[in-house]
Amino acid sequence: MKNTFQGIDHVGWTVPDLEAATQFLERAFGAQVIYDSHLKSSPPQAGAGVEQQLGLPPGGQVIQIRLLRLANGASLELFEVARAQQQSPATIVDLSFTHIGLYVEDMAAATQRFEAAGGRLLSAPHPLKGVEAGPGNEFVYGHTPWGALIELLTYPAGVHLPNPQVPRWTPAA
Known part of the structure; x- marks a missing residue:
């Protein structure tokens, strides 16, 4: 069987406050925002489909998702989640x-x-x-x-x- 794995693309990280976490990562490590794949100003990602796709508990909501570049390595994907026990x-x-x-x-x-x-x-x-x-x-x-x-x-x-x-x-x- 052919191995198609090439390396780590990103590491997902749920944080309590996406903006504060971004500021810390920028100041501590020089991280750079690549893009937001889900804006806080958009309706939260929620419902049965999202719960199944992401493994969210019932009622959980993804508030915002951001991808950061951290020097010469894998990206960091930050999630801010609400309405779920953490x-x-x-x-x-x-x-x-x-x-x-x-x-x-x-x-x-x-x-x-x-x-x-x-x-x-x-x-x-x-x-x-x-x-x-x-x-x-x-x-x-x-x-x-x-x-x-x-x-x-x-x-x-x-x-x-x-x-x-x-x-x-x-x-x-």
């Missing part, structure tokens, strides 16, 4: 997609920008371990203002690949 963002222990890992060239500048935009680091950056260990290779986790988990990481010394036939993808500068 859970807190997943943590590293939850069975779910738990975080987005963003490669940075300058950890000090990236963490400063993240905090200045309203993010909260869980600790100071610390060295990567195992096959990812090397001079200057480090990572740190932090929370967005709405509590979602983000990992900032850098590995300028490279990664010691156990199987060099399958390279690790790293965004280009």
Whole structure:
């Protein structure tokens, strides 16, 4: 069977306030708005068809959808949803997609920008371990203002690949 998979196109992220989340992502990471696929000024996406297509609970409504460009990687698709009971963002222990890992060239500048935009680091950056260990290779986790988990990481010394036939993808500068 032919493999037609080419890579991650986007990551979907439900946020409590799409405008505030956009502002945070712009300030923290230089994200750029590509387009809104559903405007807040339009009637909400709702009803049995939307509930089935998106897995919304009965009565749930999609208020707004926006696609953002984040440097040299997959896009972020932000959703603002209303009239549905929402859970807190997943943590590293939850069975779910738990975080987005963003490669940075300058950890000090990236963490400063993240905090200045309203993010909260869980600790100071610390060295990567195992096959990812090397001079200057480090990572740190932090929370967005709405509590979602983000990992900032850098590995300028490279990664010691156990199987060099399958390279690790790293965004280009």
